[in-house]
Amino acid sequence: MSRNPGRQRSSSKAEETRARILEASLELFNERGFDDATMREIAARAGVATGAAYYYFASKEDLVMAFYRASQTEMQTMAAARLATGTDLRARLDTIISGKFEQFAANRLLLRALFRTAIDPDSPISPFGDATADIRDAAIALFADALDGSDVRVPKDLAPHMPRLLWLYQMGLILFWIYDRSENQQKTHLLTAKSLDMVVRLIKLAKFPPMRPLRKAAVELLAAFA
């Protein structure tokens, strides 16, 4: 819907209406929270009728997803640039994860709403669902980059699963962030720092013989759920 119609340039008029609705919704979500912002009010602020919002967005939740998708691409370019230098794995992972939290910080109310609906498997914005596959793949690819450009050698059997595993780890941190009531979510940042140490240490340990049976079990498990 409204994907570039291919006629003229990029159908500027409609594109602008869509942008106005999205912008109005983000404002209201962050002002009042997801539940207390009404579609009627969003449409009114964007200067269109109620139904227009549904012409451009499938649902109220879809507005949040549009924001999420937009911020993911922004993240993409941001991280790609920052990832250009340095080979230290911990620093590279921190770039991605802390970068994401920086982005999240400004839209906490909105993202809490996102996660609440996202947790429902039937929701189109479930982070594990089909509809968000593109976003998820892009995020996972970022971790693959971080690994590839680093000086750490991941065992061959584990390597193909590692990006997905790191993405899952990040999701866990985000879940913690949702619950984190500490000022500026410093608890999350502390957890990120400390757990990142462990994660990197674990990756480096993975290649040594005593870890072999554990690693094999892990790989077998990961393969079964690919």
Place this chain on the structure above:
Amino acid sequence: MSRNPGRQRSSSKAEETRARILEASLELFNERGFDDATMREIAARAGVATGAAYYYFASKEDLVMAFYRASQTEMQTMAAARLATGTDLRARLDTIISGKFEQFAANRLLLRALFRTAIDPDSPISPFGDATADIRDAAIALFADALDGSDVRVPKDLAPHMPRLLWLYQMGLILFWIYDRSENQQKTHLLTAKSLDMVVRLIKLAKFPPMRPLRKAAVELLAAFA
């Protein structure tokens, strides 16, 4: 509201109406799922007007919470009984975890709805919130029992954190179960079996020298978030 009014016995008439509404809601939630069961239909099946449901329950979600509260105590006592025999750690953990899934199985649709509200940090039934501390502590104590009665020796520094860690692991499995669309949730059971192998292996490995720095880091992290 409607807590024992203290006059006569337990105000049998009202109590029965309340029970009828709760029963009707559980039926409909499991028949159609949370979203497709309407309050009007629930009230109709219970033989009362729509508003009556709101006299006894604060909201539609509160109906799910009422079920959760009722079934929670049953869960604990059941698992405790089964834990009486055997010293194999893996078997003991499996008793707790698989036991929980057995009880979950009958009310899958309903529990999915529950989780949706529970994930909201502001919800009174958030599994990480203050209001559910007693339930959570009981569940964690169950894992402490499983460890204590087993033949596996957990390193002293790690031991006090282990029950909470296992509870967290169980929460992860439950999250997976929520999403698991496979028949009879066999994927969850496969994941439980395989990951349980890894968990037990990791616990047994934890005491060996090469793991010491990693273990220390883990303990430090756990201590910071106690």
Place this chain on the structure above:
DNA sequence: GAATTAAATTGAACGTGTTCAAATTCGTTG
């Protein structure tokens, strides 16, 4: 440039969860 097709926009209407003033039931009191 008129006719035709597609895109964009409208706002009333539907079914929902929830609220609430009014009506009813019921135990208690005088």
Place this chain on the structure above:
DNA sequence: CAACGAATTTGAACACGTTCAATTTAATTC
């Protein structure tokens, strides 16, 4: 037992997210 008041029950009404037939606007075709 009459009367009072609290507990219970009712169903219309409200605001919401969402849908959709109808209308307007823009683009394309001949």
